[in-house]
Amino acid sequence: MEEQTEYSQLIARTLAGSREAYGELYEATVRDVYRTVRFLVSEPSDADDVVQDIYLELHRSLEQYDGTRAFKPWLMGLVMRQVQAYRRKGWRQLRITKKAEHTASIPDADFAGEVIDRLSSHMLMDKVNSLPYKLRQVIVLHYLQEYSQEEAAAILGIPLGTVKSRIHAALQKLRRKQKADTIRIGKVEEMHES
Amino acid sequence: MSLEENLRRTLQAETEGWSAPPELKGKILNGISPGQGGRRMKKWLVATIIAASLIIPTGVYAGYNYLADSVYGSQDNYIQNGGTLEQYDQLEAKLQQAKQSLSKEDFQSLTRLLHEIGGFNLQITDAAGVLHPEKLSAADQERYHKLAAELEPYFSKLVNTGAPQQPLKQMDSDTFWEQQLAKAKQTFSGKELAKFQQLISEFNLLNAKATDPDGSTHPERFTKADLNNQSRLTEELNPYLKKLGIMLKPIQ
Numbered sequence: 442m443e444e445q446t447e448y449s450q451l452i453a454r455t456l457a458g459s460r461e462a463y464g465e466l467y468e469a470t471v472r473d474v475y476r477t478v479r480f481l482v483s484e485p486s487d488a489d490d491v492v493q494d495i496y497l498e499l500h501r502s503l504e505q506y507d508g509t510r511a512f513k514p515w516l517m518g519l520v521m522r523q524v525q526a527y528r529r530k531g532w533r534q535l536r537i538t539k540k541a542e543h544t545a546s547i548p549d550a551d552f553a554g555e556v557i558d559r560l561s562s563h564m565l566m567d568k569v570n571s572l573p574y575k576l577r578q579v580i581v582l583h584y585l586q587e588y589s590q591e592e593a594a595a596i597l598g599i600p601l602g603t604v605k606s607r608i609h610a611a612l613q614k615l616r617r618k619q620k621a622d623t624i625r626i627g628k629v630e631e632m633h634e635s
Numbered sequence: 636m637s638l639e640e641n642l643r644r645t646l647q648a649e650t651e652g653w654s655a656p657p658e659l660k661g662k663i664l665n666g667i668s669p670g671q672g673g674r675r676m677k678k679w680l681v682a683t684i685i686a687a688s689l690i691i692p693t694g695v696y697a698g699y700n701y702l703a704d705s706v707y708g709s710q711d712n713y714i715q716n717g718g719t720l721e722q723y724d725q726l727e728a729k730l731q732q733a734k735q736s737l738s739k740e741d742f743q744s745l746t747r748l749l750h751e752i753g754g755f756n757l758q759i760t761d762a763a764g765v766l767h768p769e770k771l772s773a774a775d776q777e778r779y780h781k782l783a784a785e786l787e788p789y790f791s792k793l794v795n796t797g798a799p800q801q802p803l804k805q806m807d808s809d810t811f812w813e814q815q816l817a818k819a820k821q822t823f824s825g826k827e828l829a830k831f832q833q834l835i836s837e838f839n840l841l842n843a844k845a846t847d848p849d850g851s852t853h854p855e856r857f858t859k860a861d862l863n864n865q866s867r868l869t870e871e872l873n874p875y876l877k878k879l880g881i882m883l884k885p886i887q
Contacts, residue, residue: 446773453769476656478840500667508777
């Protein structure tokens with residue numbers, strides 16, 4: 442795995458004292474780390490703090506990284522633990538994410554199809570954001586970072602069965618809400634056509 | 636489109652623009668202490684060059700046990716690759732101390748590990764003696780880190796014992812050579828033994844020239860011819876000595 446070799450080299454150089462190498466490791470990983478954190482903590486400025494803490498902690502823990510394990514998932518495990526620590530500390534008040542009633546702005550009514558897509562995308566995202574934290578954990582790992590359910594279980598340190606049931610529960614909730622909204626959209630269309 | 640596929644696409648699209656602010660990188664790099672990372676690699680070297688008194692008999696030429704050779708292959712190897720003679724001696728001394736303080740099995744395990752990591756170190760050291768594990772292949776690096784991890788408990792054992800349990804004695808030349816002769820009698824064949832004894836007497840005679848009764852050495856008394864002789868004798872002696880497990884080296 443080429444990616445893994447690249448990580449190994451950067452890690453080795455970092456352990457040998459190269460700050461530049463750690464900068465490169467940061468660049469190679471921050472996109473996924475940042476998106477995961479921001480998804481889970483929802484407040485952008487908090488996300489910055491948490492990501493900073495993650496990379497400081499990572500540097501301290503690199504010595505313990507066992508080269509036989511894949512680096513990315515190991516890093517993700519660290520990310521998830523740091524986010525959980527942040528939540529426990531309760532740094533800032535957790536904002537309650539906006540409910541599905543929030544209407545997204547509709548830019549151009551002509552492209553009805555695209556608009557519906559964009560609207561439904563926003564709506565779906567809002568629904569995802571309103572899911573309980575434990576469900577959002579598995580969502581971000583399995584659907585955004587695209588880890589397998591087994592990998593997600595290893596990253597979170599929970600049984601595979603728990604991951605499966607949480608994904609199932611999440612999809613159920615999303616389906617239920619989606620159905621309700623579809624019906625609503627249908628009714629709106631009907632109203633305007635008449 | 637299934638819900639799952641929709642979910643995937645939605646998440647990708649909605650998070651597409653999310654990126655860490657550029658100043659975050661600088662904050663992080665300033666926040667780390669790179670020395671922390673280097674500590675691990677340095678620990679290996681430091682642990683192996685902790686000073687201890689040396690088992691080196693007095694005399695112009697000193698014999699010593701080449702335990703350190705078993706780690707780096709030979710003194711030449713080590714020095715050419717950035718170690719100094721002093722470090723080599725210290726490594727040697729540390730190994731002697733280890734031999735005394737550790738159990739037989741422990742010591743054997745230690746030397747086995749050291750031998751393997753010594754092989755790697757020879758590959759990855761630069762002219763200044765700094766180790767660059769990143770030069771190794773991915774598989775080798777894994778092995779290297781594993782070795783370092785396995786060695787750590789031995790090093791902490793040795794560091795904790797501090798000064799060697801029994802002070803390592805400095806033998807005088809005569810005693811040393813007596814010991815070697817005794818060993819030689821057990822190791823060499825008749826012919827070898829005779830030749831060895833002859834070389835030794837020549838060697839000691841030569842060295843006596845530059846040694847005072849009080850044991851102080853004065854190599855400056857050697858003439859050019861003497862030095863040539865000394866080199867020749869050393870060359871001839873070394874194969875025998877190697878069989879006995881020692882090597883000759885000049886005192887600095």
